[in-house]
Amino acid sequence: MRKTAVIMLVFQIMTVVSGCQKPNSEEQDLRHVKSIQDDNSPKVILLMADSLMASAIDEGIRQKQLPTFQFLIEHGQYYKDVVSSFPTMSVTVDSSLLTGKYADVHGVPGLIWYSSDKKRIINYGTGPMEVFRQDVDTVLTDALINLNGSHLNRKIPTIYEDLAHIGLKSGSINGLVYRGKNDHVLSIPEWIQVPTTLKRDIQVKGPDFLAFGALSNPLDGKVNLAQGLTNRMGMNNDFSVKSAKYLIQANKLPDFLFVYLPDLDRKLHQKGPSNLDGVKKLDGQVNNLLQSFGSPEQALKEVIFVILGDSGMTQLLPADQNPVIDLPVMFEGVNILRPGETATDQTEIVLAVNETMGYVYKLKPNRSLQNLADTLSRDERIDFIAWQEKNWIHVIQGGTAKRFKYKEKGNMIDCYKQSWTIEQDSGVLDLKVNADDGRLEYGAYPDALQRLASALHSHQGDFMVVTAKPGYELADSSSPTHKGGGGHGSIRQTESLVPLIITGTNRKPEYLRMVDLKSYLLKLLTQ
Structure with missing residues (x-):
């Protein structure tokens, strides 16, 4: 079970009943997300591919199976040794990327940790047995309300909050950490019987555009997105890529767009890090996104693309x-x-x-x-x-x-x-x-x-x-x-070093660490 698909983990163990989901009305996202800068101002699309490893990219290119990654590397910068945060779990990594701080400052210690104040375990959604034993209501509250609302240090701004402060637009698609300045609503679908005291509609703060699987879909009725139970409630690459494509083709790109691609992680947990099936599929999905601009070449002229893994994986013994x-x-x-x-x-x-x-x-x-x-x-x-x-x-x-x-x-x-x-x-x-x-x-x-x-x-x-x-x-x-299969969390190289591909700019990062990329991204957007 994937470590970061918090909503999917909880919903997959609940009972499905007949009914329809109430449309999630967030038209304000589409009205306000488009950058107000001129066409020559830089725009950045960051693709965060869960558990993407340089070894897989290199082997796939050697086998001539990754034409899109090869194209991007040949037309940009390619680093194989960006240091992730610790523990190497997505909620902690994303918090470090988006705040520019390690866990001692941003305050999200891992996917699971113990609160001495509450005298209980905090679990954002690890596995079905732990979710059941922890209590579904408590896990949902921590994942949907507390993670972004209180656990993530309120005194440390995210990149979305920094961009809003200087008048730039931003968006997050399926990102687990998304705190921003704008009001949004997460809506738990009616066609799922949730054994929880949570309200159906949860008020949250996010960037100008917030897509979060079936819980927040500003494109409802505009794009056919895979967001049912069998599609992990929208926490999948197809949802993420199609949402980003819509913004591109509708000429509604914000200045900065974070796109989370979770599928590879699940495949590698099952098959181990040497399996290339997931990265081959990812290659095609990235190409699909680039084609939204008319061609990959045109995409690189219009947008700075940053493709990043969040952690590596170690092969586990049988x-x-x-x-x-x-x-x-x-x-x-x-x-x-x-x-x-x-x-x-x-x-x-x-x-x-x-x-x-x-x-x-x-x-x-x-x-x-x-x-x-x-x-x-x-x-x-x-x-x-x-x-x-x-x-x-x-x-x-x-x-x-x-x-x-x-x-x-x-x-x-x-x-x-x-x-x-x-x-x-x-x-x-x-x-x-x-x-x-x-x-x-x-x-x-x-x-x-x-x-x-x-x-x-x-x-x-x-x-x-x-x-x-x-x-x-x-x-x-x-x-x-x-x-x-594969596992991560530790501080060793195999789980800590991730690839970084940058196209559309000659500006180089000062340090190759996840925690330093926020300042680099802000420089790209304000140069």
């Missing part, structure tokens, strides 16, 4: 090779918070699993994070465990118990001009240290010090980060697993 690390078994005899329950005085720890990464929270003062980390580190399938004590972040390598610690500010400078103090075995995070000139370089864990620190500072609580070695994934009692 079921017979024990690829799932069952965390409750490792903490046998400990009182663990169950999904859907509220923590009590008897609750000792909480688990929040994001596929190959997880948060482990301790609620009892008589337990130490060091103690819990020692328990986990004995399993050779664990990559590392990290937690913070005072100003220091401690890291233990799984299977070896090698230790490393670091803190912000110091005499070591990385390639992003961030300074650190480091001690003990830097090899735990595969750091290359040059003591002579005070430089350090990242190896298997890109921008590891900042990204790990951001996760550990992303929300309140006494917790640690756990990651699995390649081939393995973590699990709680009801977590979805992907044995023999």
Whole structure:
């Protein structure tokens, strides 16, 4: 089950009854979305392809199966090593892209995490079993109201809010993070029986144009969009591409349009990252979009295209090779918070699993994070465990118990001009240290010090980060697993480095990190 299709995950496990959906009237989107700038002003279309990997692009081009990607690369810039955020889950990645900040600032720690204020697990929609156990009403509230309304730091503007401030128009198609300045309504379809206390119509804030599957379709009656139950409620590439095509052909493009393409992720979770079927289909869909301008060549003259993956994937071992690390078994005899329950005085720890990464929270003062980390580190399938004590972040390598610690500010400078103090075995995070000139370089864990620190500072609580070695994934009692398929969430290269293709401009990004792309996009739009 796809990690980010929150609405599809919830709706697919509900009962379908006869009836019709009330038309979603959002004509104001089409009246106000078109850019008011002159025709020579830059426009940007950003295509975010979930789990798109450079290795798949390169192999597909080698096999002469990806003519559209090849065309775009030959006529633009192609980077294979943009560093995603951490954990490498879509809600966190999108939040970093659209705010220009890591999770310590934007406040969305992962697809699933624990709120010490609410004393419950926050789940935006992981798998059907977790949704049922967590309570459908609570998951819908977190996904549809709280994610954009309160969890995403209100003090940090999104790119949509920044653009509105300077008078530029923007739009989001199927983006999970979409907070903007304009009023919109998400409407839960009547033909679905929803066991929830939520109102049918939910007021939200978004960009000038907001399309969000069957919940917000400003093109209802204008374009035949795949938005039924069998089409994942519109959370699919066909919905996204056709919506964007309409804006292009109707001459209603905003200055900035974010288009989320979710289908590839689901395919790779099932088949593994080496499967090329999904990226071949994506190639045709991108070509279809380019043809909306008359030809791909004309498209590149009129619009700056940015195509981006959000995270990579690791091939997981088949079921017979024990690829799932069952965390409750490792903490046998400990009182663990169950999904859907509220923590009590008897609750000792909480688990929040994001596929190959997880948060482990301790609620009892008589337990130490060091103690819990020692328990986990004995399993050779664990990559590392990290937690913070005072100003220091401690890291233990799984299977070896090698230790490393670091803190912000110091005499070591990385390639992003961030300074650190480091001690003990830097090899735990595969750091290359040059003591002579005070430089350090990242190896298997890109921008590891900042990204790990951001996760550990992303929300309140006494917790640690756990990651699995390649081939393995973590699990709680009801977590979805992907044995023999693909998984992500961790901080390693394979899951962290994503491709970036840019056409229509010679301006280059200063740094190849997801968190730095917002400022780059704003420069493109205001140059």
